[in-house]
Structure formats: structure tokens, C-alpha cells
Amino acid sequence: LIALLLQLRGAQRGSLDATVVVESAVEELAAAVRELRELAQGIHPSALTERGLAAALRIVAARAPLDVELDVTDAPLDTNITVAAYYIVSEALNNVAKYAGASRAAVRVRETGAHLVVVVEDDGRGGADLDGGTGLRGLQDRVSALDGRLDVHSPAGAGTRLRAELPLA
Structure with missing residues (x-):
């Protein structure tokens, strides 16, 4: 600089x-x-480390320039899983705000058996592609590093649904 x-x-x-x-x-x-x-x-927000995932995601949702519905587990989780879930939601909502033209988004973070499942859905224009930009590729890399799985369903004109599965064990 x-x-x-x-x-x-x-x-x-x-x-x-x-x-x-x-x-x-x-x-x-x-x-x-x-x-x-x-x-x-590599830097974790203080709200995440001090108050947990649900509180940190409430802050992210409040800062988003659209309505965000949150349904987030308060269960204690491994730090790596917590950080990954935070960044998945944060980056997904960033993408919604920048590219989707959406008026609302829904975020669900739930334990389902051996996985933490993170879902972010919006009512935007769709067309998101895992190979299209650095944000989604970065999420794919983060999820893969934890032996997880990331799926994006985003038909043109029909919104986007991002789903990440992170192994808990």
C-alpha cells in the first residue's frame, strides 16, 4: 500500500x-x-470466541442489508467447526447481498447426527456457481479441509440454496 x-x-x-x-x-x-x-x-471475530456461534451470527445477520431469518444451534461445538460455520454463513450472506438481488435470506445451523449442517437460502436471482468466483471456491476449500461437503443449488431466477455438512467427529 x-x-x-x-x-x-x-x-x-x-x-x-x-x-x-x-x-x-x-x-x-x-x-x-x-x-x-x-x-x-485467520482472524476470529471477538463475538464468536466470547459469546459463541449463535450470538456471532446474530451480529452478521443484523449487519446484512436484507432480512435474515436465523435458526442456529446453541450447542457447544469444536472450535474449527464453529469457525468454519461462521465463515460459511458470513461469506454466503455477503454473496447474497452483493450478487443475488434478494430481499430475504434464511440461515439454519443444526446438528444432525454426526454432522453440523449449515444451510443458507435466499429469494434472489440464482445463478451462483462454485466455479465462478473466489468466495464460493474459498468456502469449498474451507469445507473440504474439514472433510466436509458443500453443495450449491442455484437455478437461474429461483434463488440459491447453499448447504454445507461438517463432520462433528
């Missing part, structure tokens, strides 16, 4: 070609955003 700042100041003073600087700045800023996302994935 410091290099980016110096380049932009050079362009501002007229000592550097503005077009070249802007092209370089876009590339550097994109790289910085990627690095910040990677860093942020």
Missing part, C-alpha cells in the same frame, strides 16, 4: 505518467485486497 501511495503521489505531482501509474495501482491494490482477505480469514 505504501508503494501504491508513492506512485499515486508521483502521478499527482505530474512527475509520472498517470495512465501507467493507474494501471499499476489497480494491480497493486487488487493484490493488497487479496492479501487482506487471506489475513482476515
Whole structure:
């Protein structure tokens, strides 16, 4: 970011070609955003560590720019599973807000036998694809790292249903 700042100041003073600087700045800023996302994935929100999954997801839902219905277990869970469930819901709601054009979403996090099942559904435009963007691919990687399974059902014009199964044992 410091290099980016110096380049932009050079362009501002007229000592550097503005077009070249802007092209370089876009590339550097994109790289910085990627690095910040990677860093942020390793940081747990204080609400999650201090108050648990249900409380942390209530905060995420309250910040979403659409109505979110929550049904989240309060059962104590393994830390890795709790963190994964948090990021699955957070990223899914981010995607709903950015791309779905939805007015509402529903989040369910429940224990079912040997798995924690996380479901996020919306009433948006559908068309989400696991291979289409970094957010869903990142979720796929996170779920796979825990030997879990992620399914996305998203027919065009009919909303999206994301379902993750995380093994509890």
C-alpha cells in the first residue's frame, strides 16, 4: 500500500505518467485486497470466541442489508467447526447481498447426527456457481479441509440454496 501511495503521489505531482501509474495501482491494490482477505480469514471475530456461534451470527445477520431469518444451534461445538460455520454463513450472506438481488435470506445451523449442517437460502436471482468466483471456491476449500461437503443449488431466477455438512467427529 505504501508503494501504491508513492506512485499515486508521483502521478499527482505530474512527475509520472498517470495512465501507467493507474494501471499499476489497480494491480497493486487488487493484490493488497487479496492479501487482506487471506489475513482476515485467520482472524476470529471477538463475538464468536466470547459469546459463541449463535450470538456471532446474530451480529452478521443484523449487519446484512436484507432480512435474515436465523435458526442456529446453541450447542457447544469444536472450535474449527464453529469457525468454519461462521465463515460459511458470513461469506454466503455477503454473496447474497452483493450478487443475488434478494430481499430475504434464511440461515439454519443444526446438528444432525454426526454432522453440523449449515444451510443458507435466499429469494434472489440464482445463478451462483462454485466455479465462478473466489468466495464460493474459498468456502469449498474451507469445507473440504474439514472433510466436509458443500453443495450449491442455484437455478437461474429461483434463488440459491447453499448447504454445507461438517463432520462433528
